[in-house]
Structure formats: C-alpha cells, structure tokens
Amino acid sequence: MNTHCDVAVIGAGPAGCAAAIALRRAGVGSVVLIDAGDGQRPRYGESLPPATGLLLHALGVADAFAALNVRRCIGNASSWGAQTLGYNDFLFDPHGPGWQVDRRDFDAFLLQQARSGGTSVRLHTRLESASDADPDGLRLRLRSHGAALTTLHARFAVDASGQRARLAQALGAERVTGDRLVCLAALLPVDTTSRLGQRSLLEAVDYGWWYAAPLTSGEAIVVLATDAAVLREQRLQEPARWSARLAQTHHIGATVGWMRRAPPYCLSTRQARSARLSHCCGAHWLAIGDAASSYDPLSSQGVHKALADALAAAPRICAVLERHQDTAVMEQAQQMLARFEGYQRMREHFYRQEARWLDAPFWRRRRAAQIPAPPPTDHSPIKTHRMNVSP
Numbered sequence: 001m002n003t004h005c006d007v008a009v010i011g012a013g014p015a016g017c018a019a020a021i022a023l024r025r026a027g028v029g030s031v032v033l034i035d036a037g038d039g040q041r042p043r044y045g046e047s048l049p050p051a052t053g054l055l056l057h058a059l060g061v062a063d064a065f066a067a068l069n070v071r072r073c074i075g076n077a078s079s080w081g082a083q084t085l086g087y088n089d090f091l092f093d094p095h096g097p098g099w100q101v102d103r104r105d106f107d108a109f110l111l112q113q114a115r116s117g118g119t120s121v122r123l124h125t126r127l128e129s130a131s132d133a134d135p136d137g138l139r140l141r142l143r144s145h146g147a148a149l150t151t152l153h154a155r156f157a158v159d160a161s162g163q164r165a166r167l168a169q170a171l172g173a174e175r176v177t178g179d180r181l182v183c184l185a186a187l188l189p190v191d192t193t194s195r196l197g198q199r200s201l202l203e204a205v206d207y208g209w210w211y212a213a214p215l216t217s218g219e220a221i222v223v224l225a226t227d228a229a230v231l232r233e234q235r236l237q238e239p240a241r242w243s244a245r246l247a248q249t250h251h252i253g254a255t256v257g258w259m260r261r262a263p264p265y266c267l268s269t270r271q272a273r274s275a276r277l278s279h280c281c282g283a284h285w286l287a288i289g290d291a292a293s294s295y296d297p298l299s300s301q302g303v304h305k306a307l308a309d310a311l312a313a314a315p316r317i318c319a320v321l322e323r324h325q326d327t328a329v330m331e332q333a334q335q336m337l338a339r340f341e342g343y344q345r346m347r348e349h350f351y352r353q354e355a356r357w358l359d360a361p362f363w364r365r366r367r368a369a370q371i372p373a374p375p376p377t378d379h380s381p382i383k384t385h386r387m388n389v390s391p
Contacts, residue, residue: 005030005120006321008140008154010127010167012037014303015289016160017110018310020119021059026314028321031119032152033111034142036126045187045213045221046103047073047200047300050095055307061113068109071198071216073098078202079251080209081353087199100200100213106303130157130170132283140167156317159287160306163294168277168287177275178344178371180228183297184242185268187219188256202298203252205245206357207234210252211297220256222246225272225297227362239267272297274347276340276371280333284320288313292333293340296347309336341373 006028009016012035020033056062074097075089090097115121122142128149129141137155144150159167165175200213208226215221224242235241246253276293280286288309295301312335316328351366358364 003151004153005032006154007031007156007158007317008138008152009033009119009158009160010140011035011160011162011289011291012111012114012121012123013107013160013162013289013306014110015162015291015306015310016158017107017114018055018059018307019158019160019288019313020114021061021110021117022310022314023317024114024117024119025060026318028314028318032154033114033119033121034125034127034140034152035121035123038123045215046101046106046303047076047213048099048101048303049300050090050093050098052098052304052307053095055304055311058311059113059307061110064113065109068105069216070106071100071214073100073200073213074198076200076202077251080202080204081355083250085251097198100198100215101303102215102217103303127161127166127170130167132171132285138284155284156320157285158313158317159285159291160289160310162290163271163273163275165277165287165291167285168280168282168291171282171285173280173282173287174278175275176278176371176374177273179273179365181225181272181274181296182228182231183223183225183270183272184231184236185221185223185270186239186242186266187215187217188222190214190218190220190256201252201255203249204354204356205249206360206362207245208362209298210246210249212252212256222252222256223297227365230362237267237269242267274344274371276337276374278374280336281329283326286313286317286329286333288336292336293343295343298350299343299347301343337374340371344370 007023009020009031012033016033020031023031053062056065075087077085077087079085125142125144127140128143131139137153138157140152140154142150142152157167159165161167203210207230208224211223212220226236231237273294274296277287280292289306312332316332319325319328354363
C-alpha cells in the first residue's frame with residue numbers, strides 16, 4: 001500500500017468522486033480516495049437540475065451517465081403559500097429536463113468513474129487524525145477495518161466528507177449551524193393510480209414540508225422535513241405517525257397513490273441543517289461540497305454544488321502542487337462562503353413566501369435561523385501547524 005500521494009480525498013460521495021475524477025483529468029499523478037463506508041449505505045433520491053448536465057460533461061462522464069437511463073424530471077409542482085398547486089416546468093430550459101436519481105446508484109456510478117480514471121480507492125477506511133505540521137503536506141492517520149493505524153503523506157488533501165467535515169474539523173475548523181432541520185424519508189411503492197408522473201412534488205404543512213419524487217425503480221421517495229423539536233414532540237420518527245401525517249396532506253399522499261399499503265416500512269433519518277465551516281481551507285487542504293457548507297434540501301443544490309466545487313477545485317489544487325500558490329484555494333474558499341451568504345438570502349425569501357402558519361414553531365424558526373457571515377480574511381500565505389484528533 002502506498003504511503004505517499006499527491007492528493008488525498010476524504011469522502012467518496014459526489015464531491016469526493018468528482019474531485020478525484022477532475023484531478024486525474026488535470027494530470028495529477030496519484031490521487032487516493034478514502035471513505036469509511038462501502039457505498040451501500042441507504043441514500044435519498046435526489047433531483048438534479050438541468051444545468052447539472054453541463055457539470056457531468058465537464059467531468060467527462062456525461063455519455064456514461066446517459067447510458068444509465070436515469071429517470072428524467074420535467075419540472076416540479078408545489079403547494080407553497082397556498083393550497084393550490086403551482087408548476088415550474090423545465091420545458092423551456094435551454095439545458096433540457098433534469099433527472100431524478102437514486103443516490104446510491106449515482107454515487108456508485110461516480111465511484112466507478114473515479115476508479116476507471118486511475119484513482120486509488122480505499123473503502124472501509126476511516127480518518128482518525130491529521131497533522132499539518134509538515135511544510136510539504138499533511139500526515140493522515142487512517143484505520144481500516146479495525147486494523148492498526150497507518151500513515152498516508154499527502155501533498156494536498158480535499159475534505160469531501162459531507163456535513164461531518166472530518167478533515168477540516170481535525171485541523172481546527174468549526175461547524176457553524178443555523179437550524180435543526182431533520183428529514184425523514186421512505187421509499188414507497190407507487191401503484192397504477194399514481195399521478196406523480198415525471199415531476200417532483202412539494203407541499204408545505206404547519207409542522208414542516210413534504211416532498212415526493214418518482215424513481216427509476218418504480219418507487220417514490222417521500223420525505224418529511226421538520227424541526228428536531230417537532231419530531232420529538234409529535235413522535236414522527238414512528239412509521240405509523242409519519243404515515244398518518246402523510247395521509248392528511250392535500251396533495252402528496254393521494255398523488256403517490258400508496259394509501260392501500262399500510263406501514264410499517266423503514267424510515268431513514270438524517271440531519272439537514274444549513275451550516276458552514278468557520279474556514280474552508282488551510283495549509284495543504286480545502287473543503288468542498290457539504291463539508292464546506294450544507295444547504296436546505298429545498299434548494300435541490302446538494303449534488304450540483306458538490307460537482308461544481310470539485311471542478312473549480314481541481315485547477316486550483318494543481319496550482320498549489322505545481323507553483324505553491326496557496327492563494328488559489330483561498331480564493332475558492334472565499335467564493336464558497338460568499339455563495340453561502342447568497343443562499344441564505346434566497347432561503348429566507350423562499351420561506352417567507354409561506355405565510356399561512358406564521359406562529360407555528362417550525363415557520364417561526366425558519367425566519368430566525370440565519371448564520372452570521374464570517375469575518376473577512378486576507379490572502380496572505382496560509383500558515384497553520386496543529387494536530388487535532390477527529391471525534
């Protein structure tokens with residue numbers, strides 16, 4: 001097993017795989033992709049906006065993606081601010097329709113593309129600690145399947161480990177959160193009465209909002225987004241209570257056409273907080289995707305943002321490796337933070353469009369949950385020398 005590499009990428013989700021693909025396409029000699037899992041963890045379905053096709057093309061994987069015959073998404077319908085449905089179709093989008101992907105299949109596709117491009121992949125491997133005391137790069141302490149610790153010396157590292165931001169937090173960055181949004185999802189069989197078609201569907205309720213979208217498998221992903229406090233108070237993590245609430249919706253329950261099928265079924269729960277890092281880069285490292293900043297699922301920007309960050313990072317990392325231009329990654333870090341501020345303004349505007357339940361705890365918290373902007377930073381060379389063991 002190699003003990004040195006040019007770039008180590010922590011996390012084999014869309015951001016990490018895309019970074020590995022882009023780095024290899026840019027000519028980086030040795031890229032190691034590290035992930036604690038095996039790619040089989042249950043994932044949500046996710047909508048990809050039409051413009052994501054441009055990013056897949058830039059990564060060189062558009063043709064292979066097209067061969068997967070992923071279900072197209074022609075737009076969305078929403079009951080937001082009113083009980084009636086409004087429609088936003090992609091009919092006139094210059095990039096064509098979007099896609100509704102099964103995240104586990106999509107992540108596996110990107111991982112295979114990274115492997116095919118020459119990336120060394122280490123699954124079942126956990127980052128235990130990191131040190132940036134070496135002026136020539138990082139020392140990463142890794143553990144595989146309970147084996148003894150090993151050390152990987154990387155000239156540069158990318159944190160694509162999602163909201164946990166394992167590398168960034170090991171090197172002193174802090175996670176700054178603005179709310180406690182939680183999503184509970186289930187894959188439901190869709191019967192012949194379903195009117196879901198090729199659209200995703202969004203419906204606001206007094207305790208949060210519901211989302212549903214069809215998948216290529218013939219199932220539908222149905223998601224409830226609410227506050228952690230509301231979840232506990234109403235015990236919505238219980239399938240019977242979750243499904244009872246779904247049955248009370250005006251649109252989604254009937255549209256999916258699942259009502260004749262009774263629970264129980266498996267509910268998947270995950271944090272969906274809006275959050276960012278206190279700083280997104282340091283000596284020999286950069287955080288991208290959800291590791292750098294995570295958005296409300298309403299934005300439908302998770303995968304798109306991950307791919308865009310990876311594509312933007314690759315040439316900047318090459319500049320660091322070839323010319324020791326630390327400012328290249330610092331500029332991207334500043335751009336990602338500025339983009340997060342823009343996202344917060346858009347998120348606030350969207351939530352304020354729903355005014356039917358102004359006094360309900362969920363909607364009151366949405367109006368208050370803003371993360372302050374970080375203090376301005378200069379573009380002087382990065383110098384941090386610390387070692388932190390990740391939690």
